[in-house]
Amino acid sequence: MRAVVYDRYGPPEVLRLQDIERPAPTQDEVLVKIHATTVNRLDCATREANRRSGLAISFVSRLVSGVRRPRQRVLGTEFAGEVERVGAAVSEFAVGDRVFGNSGLRFGAHAEFITMPVSARIAHMPAGLSFEDAAPATDGALNALTCLKQADLRMGRRILIYGASGAIGTAGVQLARSFGADVTAVCNTKNLELVRSLGADRVIDYTQEDFTKNGQTYDVIFDAVGKQSFRRCRGSLEPRGIFLPTDGFANLLWALLTPRMGGKKVLFQIPPRQTKQDVLFLKELIAAGKYRPVIDRRYPLDDVVEATRYVETEQKTGNVVLTVSRA
Numbered sequence: 001m002r003a004v005v006y007d008r009y010g011p012p013e014v015l016r017l018q019d020i021e022r023p024a025p026t027q028d029e030v031l032v033k034i035h036a037t038t039v040n041r042l043d044c045a046t047r048e049a050n051r052r053s054g055l056a057i058s059f060v061s062r063l064v065s066g067v068r069r070p071r072q073r074v075l076g077t078e079f080a081g082e083v084e085r086v087g088a089a090v091s092e093f094a095v096g097d098r099v100f101g102n103s104g105l106r107f108g109a110h111a112e113f114i115t116m117p118v119s120a121r122i123a124h125m126p127a128g129l130s131f132e133d134a135a136p137a138t139d140g141a142l143n144a145l146t147c148l149k150q151a152d153l154r155m156g157r158r159i160l161i162y163g164a165s166g167a168i169g170t171a172g173v174q175l176a177r178s179f180g181a182d183v184t185a186v187c188n189t190k191n192l193e194l195v196r197s198l199g200a201d202r203v204i205d206y207t208q209e210d211f212t213k214n215g216q217t218y219d220v221i222f223d224a225v226g227k228q229s230f231r232r233c234r235g236s237l238e239p240r241g242i243f244l245p246t247d248g249f250a251n252l253l254w255a256l257l258t259p260r261m262g263g264k265k266v267l268f269q270i271p272p273r274q275t276k277q278d279v280l281f282l283k284e285l286i287a288a289g290k291y292r293p294v295i296d297r298r299y300p301l302d303d304v305v306e307a308t309r310y311v312e313t314e315q316k317t318g319n320v321v322l323t324v325s326r327a
């Protein structure tokens, strides 16, 4: 099968297309013929062994992915496609079923086929969704869900979502809204209308206004793009307010300390616990019209290097899709 492989950590140019052996499902797995996948920030960070996050994080990244070179040569976590074969013990899926999901740190989705254990993050696609629309449904949304679940969001709780235009942010706005929260979203001028259309009650243009200086306070501040800090946001939190980060070594330390101290706290789940139930939950939200992944650009699999360069500008709006094969 055709796949995008890499044999050493480095810039987007280490990625190349190659014919490799098609995986075979074990008895508890399905083989999925992938129609669409994505390039996301986890792919990019893993491909460069998290070099941009500093030596300590890079070292941990290599322990997970392979110390000298990557153990898994094929990146890609999100996928949508059709079941091609099922293992002997599989009853949940049948050949031809349209499925979507996320392989997480097992990766392997930048290819024509992937095997997935049925107990992992895979589900039938919601009706009416194309493969290209379903592929980006799980990365940003699962990351947002992992964070938001910790904050007991419900009717009337006030949340500020910083970086509301990224993969995590666009999903976060929709999820927070579906939980009944009052959502203030912060993004760049060009994305104000989009973010409003996703359900934000209020939008703040970060090029015009610093939300930490306008006197408003929130029950929860969700930094969906890893550009804020607890220290900076503390004054904008209610007395028992919660700061939810997506990135940053310092936030790990705050997350160890602050929950023991009472008052304002940082909640950061490492490693994130994301389950098949979460994917089924997202499927229900999509079916109910409460969540839809935002797509910025689409590229054919052959243009994976170009797609990756774009994702690394850190300026995409929502998600970048790779089309693997036509339905």
Ligand SMILES: NC(=O)c1ccc[n+]([C@@H]2O[C@H](COP(=O)([O-])OP(=O)(O)OC[C@H]3O[C@@H](n4cnc5c(N)ncnc54)[C@H](OP(=O)(O)O)[C@@H]3O)[C@@H](O)[C@H]2O)c1
Binding pocket: 040, 041, 042, 043, 139, 140, 143, 162, 163, 164, 165, 166, 167, 168, 169, 186, 187, 188, 206, 224, 225, 226, 227, 246, 247, 311, 314, 315, 316, 317, 318
């Ligand atoms: N996606 C994952 O799998 C994953 C997993 C774990 C952690 N993370 C971390 O989570 C964070 C977000 O991930 P993501 O996938 O959602 O990112 P993303 O989609 O690449 O985020 C891009 C968006 O962030 C906005 N942005 C960039 N700089 C900003 C700033 N200074 N202030 C406000 N907005 C800014 C950009 O809009 P403008 O530039 O136009 O404002 C753009 O719309 C990253 O730090 C990433 O390392 C991601």
